[in-house]
């Protein structure tokens with residue numbers, strides 16, 4: 001059995017070789033996506049040993065990259081002493097199988113990496129159960145082996161499970177484990193609904209947005225609280241609610257929740273759907289956008305798409321461009337606001353916008 005240290009200090013010793021196919025789609029420049037993948041890898045404790053980007057009109061149906069390139073990847077990985085290969089593009093089970101035949105290393109895709117960061121950051125029981133469920137479902141539908149090879153890495157990416165059990169479960173028992181997790185989740189959720197029953201009638205505003213946009217920082221600024229903030233994706237997994245005083249006996253509950261990301265894995269979204277359903281109850285959404293990230297338009301679109309998937313697109317929404325202290329030119333969209341959780345700029349305007357939205 002692989003050694004299991006506490007999630008916080010389990011770090012990957014070996015480096016990761018990043019592999020991507022760039023199809024040259026002008027709507028999806030590769031650079032921001034690579035940067036994001038590497039930030040996810042860092043949040044998972046991996047070092048980036050190198051990058052191989054192959055330009056081709058479309059991905060290879062059998063091996064994603066050309067088969068010659070796959071050999072080159074195997075050689076480069078050996079030269080760099082990389083312990084795993086991190087693939088940016090979506091990998092079909094067949095492509096994974098074929099690549100595994102050429103590259104003798106664990107092949108980790110973006111979804112596995114995101115799931116891994118979630119596993120690392122889950123704190124509540126519900127959060128942990130949800131992540132483990134998403135991981136098992138993903139393994140099941142992508143025919144990812146039970147990980148005898150992976151576990152040799154000793155708690156590397158793709159092998160980390162948040163719960164009491166290891167992910168290196170025999171494939172046949174995955175289905176059984178999924179049933180157990182579903183039952184446990186049902187129980188946790190029933191308790192949560194009962195607890196919520198005495199919440200009172202104060203209006204609810206929900207902070208939503210791309211991961212790392214500064215949602216928790218804004219909540220802290222609004223509520224003068226100290227919830228965990230970090231310059232890494234998915235620092236927050238469990239929804240945090242704070243009562244914020246809006247003057248003269250008026251309070252608004254503000255909830256901060258898990259951040260979104262481009263192509264948020266379907267299994268993860270499904271697993272977190274119950275948590276995200278709390279957003280249904282919100283009187284207003286505050287869409288927090290990181291104005292300091294040049295990639296903000298793509299991030300904003302990704303958030304809007306996810307809100308659509310959650311059937312929240314018609315909910316009243318205030319757009320707040322955050323980190324305005326860090327930009328020269330403040331972007332805007334419709335009646336958007338400019339704020340800074342860091343300096344407090346624009347916070348009273350944001351409160352006024354929230355208040356007028358919940359009053360409607």
Ligand SMILES: Nc1nc2c(ncn2[C@@H]2O[C@H](COP(=O)(O)OP(=O)(O)OP(=O)(O)O)[C@@H](O)[C@H]2O)c(=O)[nH]1
Pocket residue numbers: 209210211212213214215216217218228229230231232233234235236237258259260322323324325326339340341342343
């Ligand atoms: N310059 C600047 N940095 C900010 C501001 N607000 C947040 N940050 C930084 O942005 C990073 C992410 O902040 P968080 O509040 O953790 O972001 P989040 O949206 O809650 O992120 P996740 O929970 O990981 O999805 C941290 O390093 C913050 O210090 C701001 O107004 N200005």
Ligand SMILES: [Mg+2]
Pocket residue numbers: 215216217228229235236256
């Ligand atoms: Mg957060």
